Amino acid sequence: MKKTRSGNYIVGCIIAIFFVAGNAWSAQDEKTTPGFAWKDGAEIYAKICAYCHDVQVGPPIRNRELPAAYIRAVVRNGRFAMPAFRAAEIDDESLTKLAEFISRRSTQP
Amino acid sequence: MTRKYIALPQGVSEKDFDAAINNFRKVLSDDAVLTSAEQLAPYIKTMMPVPDADHTPSAALLATTVEQIQKIVAICNQYKVPIWMISTGKNLGYGSAAPAERGQVVLDLKRMNRILEVDKDLAFALVEPGVTYQQLYDYIKEHKLGLWLSMPAPSAIAGPVGNTLDRGVGYTPYGEHFLFACGMEVVLANGEVLRTGMGSMPNSNTWQVFKWGYGPYLDGIFTQSNYGIVTKFGFWLMPEPPAFKPFVIQYQHEEDIVEIVETIRPLRISGVIPNAVVIAHALYEAPVKAKRSDYVSGPGSIPDEAVYRIMKDHKLGIWNVYAALYGTQEQIDVNWKIVTQAFGQSGKAKILTEQEAAEDPAFVYRAKLMRGEMTLTEFSLYNWRGGGGSMWFAPVSQARGSETLKQMALTKQILAKYGLDYSGEFIVGMRDMHHIVDVLYDKTDPEQTKAAYQCFDELLTEFSARGYGTYRVNTAFMDKVAETYGPVQRKVHKTLKKALDPNGILAPGKSGIR
Numbered sequence: 031m032k033k034t035r036s037g038n039y040i041v042g043c044i045i046a047i048f049f050v051a052g053n054a055w056s057a058q059d060e061k062t063t064p065g066f067a068w069k070d071g072a073e074i075y076a077k078i079c080a081y082c083h084d085v086q087v088g089p090p091i092r093n094r095e096l097p098a099a100y101i102r103a104v105v106r107n108g109r110f111a112m113p114a115f116r117a118a119e120i121d122d123e124s125l126t127k128l129a130e131f132i133s134r135r136s137t138q139p
Numbered sequence: 140m141t142r143k144y145i146a147l148p149q150g151v152s153e154k155d156f157d158a159a160i161n162n163f164r165k166v167l168s169d170d171a172v173l174t175s176a177e178q179l180a181p182y183i184k185t186m187m188p189v190p191d192a193d194h195t196p197s198a199a200l201l202a203t204t205v206e207q208i209q210k211i212v213a214i215c216n217q218y219k220v221p222i223w224m225i226s227t228g229k230n231l232g233y234g235s236a237a238p239a240e241r242g243q244v245v246l247d248l249k250r251m252n253r254i255l256e257v258d259k260d261l262a263f264a265l266v267e268p269g270v271t272y273q274q275l276y277d278y279i280k281e282h283k284l285g286l287w288l289s290m291p292a293p294s295a296i297a298g299p300v301g302n303t304l305d306r307g308v309g310y311t312p313y314g315e316h317f318l319f320a321c322g323m324e325v326v327l328a329n330g331e332v333l334r335t336g337m338g339s340m341p342n343s344n345t346w347q348v349f350k351w352g353y354g355p356y357l358d359g360i361f362t363q364s365n366y367g368i369v370t371k372f373g374f375w376l377m378p379e380p381p382a383f384k385p386f387v388i389q390y391q392h393e394e395d396i397v398e399i400v401e402t403i404r405p406l407r408i409s410g411v412i413p414n415a416v417v418i419a420h421a422l423y424e425a426p427v428k429a430k431r432s433d434y435v436s437g438p439g440s441i442p443d444e445a446v447y448r449i450m451k452d453h454k455l456g457i458w459n460v461y462a463a464l465y466g467t468q469e470q471i472d473v474n475w476k477i478v479t480q481a482f483g484q485s486g487k488a489k490i491l492t493e494q495e496a497a498e499d500p501a502f503v504y505r506a507k508l509m510r511g512e513m514t515l516t517e518f519s520l521y522n523w524r525g526g527g528g529s530m531w532f533a534p535v536s537q538a539r540g541s542e543t544l545k546q547m548a549l550t551k552q553i554l555a556k557y558g559l560d561y562s563g564e565f566i567v568g569m570r571d572m573h574h575i576v577d578v579l580y581d582k583t584d585p586e587q588t589k590a591a592y593q594c595f596d597e598l599l600t601e602f603s604a605r606g607y608g609t610y611r612v613n614t615a616f617m618d619k620v621a622e623t624y625g626p627v628q629r630k631v632h633k634t635l636k637k638a639l640d641p642n643g644i645l646a647p648g649k650s651g652i653r
Contacts, residue, residue: 065203065252065267066274077273081295081515087522107180110583111521111529113231113296114181117173118201118249118269 068124071131078115079132088112091132098129105129145176146195148220148242156197159218163200166210171201171250182228182245185235186529187615188580188592194237194614196223199245205370209330211246212368215644216328222246223646224368226268226301229293232529232577233305234614239648246368255371256347259284263321263347265373268300273513275299279376286376287510289313292517294508300372304362305611308566308573310508312465313377314415315568317362322346324371325361328640333357333367347373363611364632365646366639377511380465384475385506387496388482389456389489396547397540399460400565400572402481404538407567411474414509416462416567420547421446421455423564423577424501426519428453431560440555454499456489461505520562526581528591530616532598534607536565536572546574546607553601554578557594558587573610599623614648621651 068074075092082088091101102125108114120128147156163172173179174197182199183191200222202208215222223243228236238245252269257279264275272288273295279286289309291302302309303316313319325333336352337345350358361367390399399418406412422441425431429452434445450457464471464478482488496502504516521529532550536542543565551561554576563576578598580591592615599609599616603623612620621629632652636643647653 063253065250065269077277078296081513082518085516087516087518106177108184108527110525110527111186111518112527113229113235114184116181116199116228116236116247116249117178118199118247119228119296 068120068127071124071127071129074120074124074128075131078120079128082112093135095135096133098126098133101129101132102126144174144197145179146192146197146242148197148244149240151218151220151242155218156220159214159220160198162214162217163198163211166207166214167200167202171203173199173201182236182238182247185237185614186232186527186582187234187613188528188530188582188588188595189615191237193241194234194239195241196238196245197242199247201247201250203250205324205326205332208246208326208368208370209332212326212328212330212644215244216642219642219644220244221644221647223649224248226304227271227296227298228301229297230301230305231293232531232613233611237614239614239617239646243647248368248370251370254278257282257284257286257376258347259286261348262286262376262378263373264299264376265322265347265371266299267371268369269298270300271296271298276511276513285379287311287313287379288376289316289319289511290508292508293515295513295515299374300369303372303374304369306362307611308415308568309511310415310417310461310505310566311377311511312413312415313375314566316374317359319375320358320372321348321350321375322371322373323358323361323369325367325369327367328642328645332370334371335361347375360635363650365649365652366635368645380467382468382471383463383465383510384471384492385461385463385502385509386478386490386492387502387505388460388462389491390458390460390487391450391456392487393457393547394544395487396458396543396565398485398487399458400538400540400543400567402484403460403462403567404570406478406481407538408569411477412462413465414463416460417505417564418543418567418572419459419461419505419564420561421450421457421459422523422560422562423520424455424459425449425453426521426523426562427501427504427516428455431523439558441560455501459501461502461509463506463509520577520579523560523562524579524581524587526583526587528580528582528588530578530591530595530613531611532574532576532578532595533609533611534574534602535610536574536607538567538570538572543572543574546602549601549605550574550576550598553598554594556597557590559591559594617648618651 083091105115182196221243223238224246225236226248248268251267253267256265272290289311291307322338323335335357337343337349435441464474504514507514536546566573580587609620
């Protein structure tokens with residue numbers, strides 16, 4: 031199973047060789063496949079936050095109506111042992127969605 | 140005068156740095172060149188007992204392509220600006236996402252996060268540096284590839300490229316991660332792109348299946364080093380076995396480590412137990428179930444008497460040996476008989492399987508780690524002292540009982556001198572053990588922070604004096620550890636550095652190399 035082989039491959043190779051002298055390989059990197067992007071706040075919560083905050087490693091944070099601005103600040107700066115998360119990991123727009131998801135009162139556990 | 144940057148690279152004027160930043164902005168979009176205090180805040184937080192100011196970056200660059208990285212190194216060479224490369228930036232307890240030296244520019248590759256190939260038949264993956272284990276795990280599940288990952292305890296938020304390049308370990312049969320690495324793409328300091336092994340040959344389709352290529356094997360020099368920027372990384376994955384049997388064996392006395400190691404070694408070398416077995420001390424497992432404050436208060440390390448109460452209250456051994464069998468049910472049945480006979484001989488071992496321990500939170504997270512499932516439960520360790528201070532002390536030991544006992548006793552003695560607890564485990568390699576000790580302290584307490592620094596320094600001094608080398612260390616102690624391996628190795632490292640990166644722009648200070 032090969033995920034990234036495509037018709038653009040050879041064209042990409044030629045273009046990149048023109049741009050970067052002395053480098054036979056750079057082209058293979060310059061494919062148009064997009065990287066990973068978060069779908070929504072619930073996904074970020076499930077794939078990062080829940081591993082600590084839903085299993086008593088960190089304090090519960092859902093259903094506490096924590097202010098969104100506070101959540102954003104803690105995510106970016108970390109708190110005690112909680113690591114900080116960079117915009118490269120959770121971009122600003124996704125962080126807004128995450129903060130909204132955590133702040134929102136939910137009937138879900 | 141208002142400062143334009145929160146830090147500057149050593150020896151670079153603000154004028155030159157301005158010019159470099161302007162050039163970076165021409166290569167990347169504006170929002171991918173971070174210079175404000177607010178933008179850089181997540182790069183500054185570390186768990187080390189040194190001022191954050193010592194590791195404050197001047198900027199961060201969020202590159203997404205090889206071509207961008209080639210242009211970035213050209214600018215760095217022009218203005219002599221040093222860059223510190225990170226992938227997922229979750230090297231917690233080893234320096235996190237902060238640079239080794241104040242003022243270095245972080246080259247953050249987290250957004251370079253494509254899974255380029257996963258081959259079901261040949262069981263390998265080729266990924267970019269920003270791919271997390273969680274991302275790859277989800278991809279494998281979604282495509283029903285039947286492959287397992289091996290990852291360290293910060294699984295979900297860490298990634299295979301950074302972990303393997305720092306020679307980290309996991310807990311499955313593929314737990315010695317660099318052994319299973321196969322092929323790298325590396326941007327060199329001069330902008331050239333090297334593909335290691337078979338990847339150097341145009342049209343080769345064996346880059347991820349044959350490690351050695353032709354001529355000197357190069358992959359090793361790009362681990363724990365600053366000789367290049369790894370932009371693609373191949374590694375082998377374990378086919379999902381038909382059956383899996385995790386188990387824990389508990390012992391009640393610290394000196395039993397001798398029997399444990401002598402029993403495990405032949406089983407591990409012969410492959411009866413195929414995975415990276417963990418021999419965890421009670422205090423490594425206790426935070427999953429217990430609070431330190433329920434057993435001890437005030438300064439000083441926890442007394443043995445309190446440790447024994449924790450063991451009793453929470454059904455822990457003083458040593459807890461986590462291992463697993465993998466294969467067909469028939470293979471597991473045969474090997475289980477060998478394991479139980481070996482450990483049953485002395486009558487000291489208490490053997491528990493999923494049948495008895497399925498509800499035990501320590502067993503549950505250990506079983507997940509041994510089958511490559513995502514969990515961050517080991518972070519419970521950080522609640523033990525609180526305050527966010529942690530450094531991994533990681534000396535290597537022979538897989539010989541007498542040696543492990545000596546190392547444990549020496550570590551415990553030095554930690555106690557500084558009022559710190561022994562939260563240790565041994566991860567069993569084929570013939571070695573990674574003795575992993577989380578030096579936990581409260582970073583909000585200046586006295587404890589100072590003690591933690593002195594303690595770590597003494598641990599390194601005393602262990603190296605006895606010939607015990609450290610396999611990996613946080614960014615505050617890299618020079619000290621490099622020194623323990625002697626002048627000839629340092630000279631060779633420096634010679635390679637000069638040849639590959641004459642302007643010293645790539646991560647100066649990594650592993651003590653400049």
